Amino acid sequence: MAYEVVIGLEVHAQLLTASKMFCGCGTAFGAAPNTQTCPVCLGMPGVLPVINRKAVEFAVRTGLALHCTIAPMNRFARKHYFYPDLPKNYQVSQYELPICEHGWLEIGQNGTSKRVRIRRAHLEEDAGKNLHAGIAGASHVDLNRAGTPLLEIVTEPDMGSPDEAVAYLKTLRDILVSQKVCDGNMEEGSFRCEPNLSLRPAGSKELGTKVELKNINSFKFVKAAMEYEIKRQTKVLDEGGKVVQETRLWDTEKGETAVMRSKEEAHDYRYFPDPDLVPLRITEEMIAEARKSLQELPEAKHKRFVSEFGLTEQTAAVLTANPVVADYFVASVTAVCTSGASKTDVSRDIANWITVDLPGLAKDFWTHIPAGEIGELSALKRKGEISGPIVKAVLEERLKTGKSVAEIIKAKGLVQVSDEGALEKIIDEVMAKNPQQVAQYKSGKEAVFGFFVGQVMKASGGKANPAKVNELLKRKLTQ
Amino acid sequence: MEIRKEQVEHVAKLARLEVSEDEKTTFARQLSGILTHIDQLKELDTAGVEPTATVLPTDNVFRDDEVRPSLSQEQALANAPDQADGFFRVPKILEDR
Numbered sequence: 006m007a008y009e010v011v012i013g014l015e016v017h018a019q020l021l022t023a024s025k026m027f028c029g030c031g032t033a034f035g036a037a038p039n040t041q042t043c044p045v046c047l048g049m050p051g052v053l054p055v056i057n058r059k060a061v062e063f064a065v066r067t068g069l070a071l072h073c074t075i076a077p078m079n080r081f082a083r084k085h086y087f088y089p090d091l092p093k094n095y096q097v098s099q100y101e102l103p104i105c106e107h108g109w110l111e112i113g114q115n116g117t118s119k120r121v122r123i124r125r126a127h128l129e130e131d132a133g134k135n136l137h138a139g140i141a142g143a144s145h146v147d148l149n150r151a152g153t154p155l156l157e158i159v160t161e162p163d164m165g166s167p168d169e170a171v172a173y174l175k176t177l178r179d180i181l182v183s184q185k186v187c188d189g190n191m192e193e194g195s196f197r198c199e200p201n202l203s204l205r206p207a208g209s210k211e212l213g214t215k216v217e218l219k220n221i222n223s224f225k226f227v228k229a230a231m232e233y234e235i236k237r238q239t240k241v242l243d244e245g246g247k248v249v250q251e252t253r254l255w256d257t258e259k260g261e262t263a264v265m266r267s268k269e270e271a272h273d274y275r276y277f278p279d280p281d282l283v284p285l286r287i288t289e290e291m292i293a294e295a296r297k298s299l300q301e302l303p304e305a306k307h308k309r310f311v312s313e314f315g316l317t318e319q320t321a322a323v324l325t326a327n328p329v330v331a332d333y334f335v336a337s338v339t340a341v342c343t344s345g346a347s348k349t350d351v352s353r354d355i356a357n358w359i360t361v362d363l364p365g366l367a368k369d370f371w372t373h374i375p376a377g378e379i380g381e382l383s384a385l386k387r388k389g390e391i392s393g394p395i396v397k398a399v400l401e402e403r404l405k406t407g408k409s410v411a412e413i414i415k416a417k418g419l420v421q422v423s424d425e426g427a428l429e430k431i432i433d434e435v436m437a438k439n440p441q442q443v444a445q446y447k448s449g450k451e452a453v454f455g456f457f458v459g460q461v462m463k464a465s466g467g468k469a470n471p472a473k474v475n476e477l478l479k480r481k482l483t484q
Numbered sequence: 485m486e487i488r489k490e491q492v493e494h495v496a497k498l499a500r501l502e503v504s505e506d507e508k509t510t511f512a513r514q515l516s517g518i519l520t521h522i523d524q525l526k527e528l529d530t531a532g533v534e535p536t537a538t539v540l541p542t543d544n545v546f547r548d549d550e551v552r553p554s555l556s557q558e559q560a561l562a563n564a565p566d567q568a569d570g571f572f573r574v575p576k577i578l579e580d581r
Contacts, residue, residue: 029552038570059549145571278537
């Protein structure tokens, strides 16, 4: 039988706050186990949680970016369950009144676009981490993550294929990253997705029984897990069986899903309002503030980078993929433009350094070289004081020694050679060494001109001013 | 509203509480009493009254997003019945595999 796939997605996005949702413990990833905890997040009796203002601001900002309505009245609820990574035996979450509701985002695929509806997004705290691998007869628990703020974003069952679901996840991640509310790192667990997937006979209006998938930490695996699940459910239905509502874990090694827990004692989380937390009212002023803090959305930024800076679609896409890099680019261009250059004049060079040269030299180059110095390099190149090929060497030296760009150019003698006498000398030498090519050029084979430019640049150690070289070579070769 | 023994058992299980047969009877009677009282309150007309989540006359209590010192690993684990390599050590969690 032909089936239609119906997919909804739950995403847990870790909010980029410095401290936890209800206490002052840090949220840095990778700290030694159980070194970022306190009586509040350890669930000691008698403590009082206090809401992190920034987490609320981030949730409202995200809600606005996702076209949600923001609930004026919020309260936190306790969701009760027992698990070793949950020290309080309840998770503080939102139940009936999520902070964001009824939003949407647009996914583009093969030139068409589709709107995926967001049912709700609510604030909650994360649990700790359980470790099992390589531990005989026990599991280990690290509570550093317990209490980290999360925004759980839930869609309507609007996606009809794994590809659509992945497109949604990528779009959502780009939006969260652009808003600077989440780092989007799937491997470190700051962007976790749980698809729920069901099948129904093609054309049917009723939804089939859904299965929830967990334990997925990359876009590749999320697609593989959904594809596996479609095959599995198709087989069950084709054989006349019934799909059981359950949670299944993706096993990367086996490439299949397996049942996680049966829900014999039907999910009964006994939600009730957390008496330790007073109501949270989102005022008009708070929403207005959040609106001001909204960052440009990825698609708009991409378009602007093409039109404003004269970049190719491809380069604009690379630059805007990471807002930190995009800001760095803009700051670099702005730095050189204050000295009179036009944006489109310098953008291509700078984009090239930022997308090609610098990432090859250092992964987090923006933390090592201030954008102003990139602007400085661009200005020097415009003035003809250094040549293009030298820039990479300067950047390399800059990262290695930490000396300023100006110092490096001076100390290493990298200043561009524009002096006609010096260049003529090099050209004469190159011509003397290559009489055959000289003869070829003179007999009308002009293609050999490029060979001379290359030789002269090489002989000058990349320092020759290319424009001057062209001019002088032409004159010399036609003499 | 009448609470039966089975409902007491269900709630006790959810809360991981051990209750004796005698306690089950006692709790069933007491819980029934509480719910009967609530049923009585339901007779009041509360249309147009905002649900009360707290009796405290305040809202929007925030803290700034600043990192404060945490406990040391040793302090964090001090009450743990079992620990190893800086972790809480618990019986093997089988459900995850």
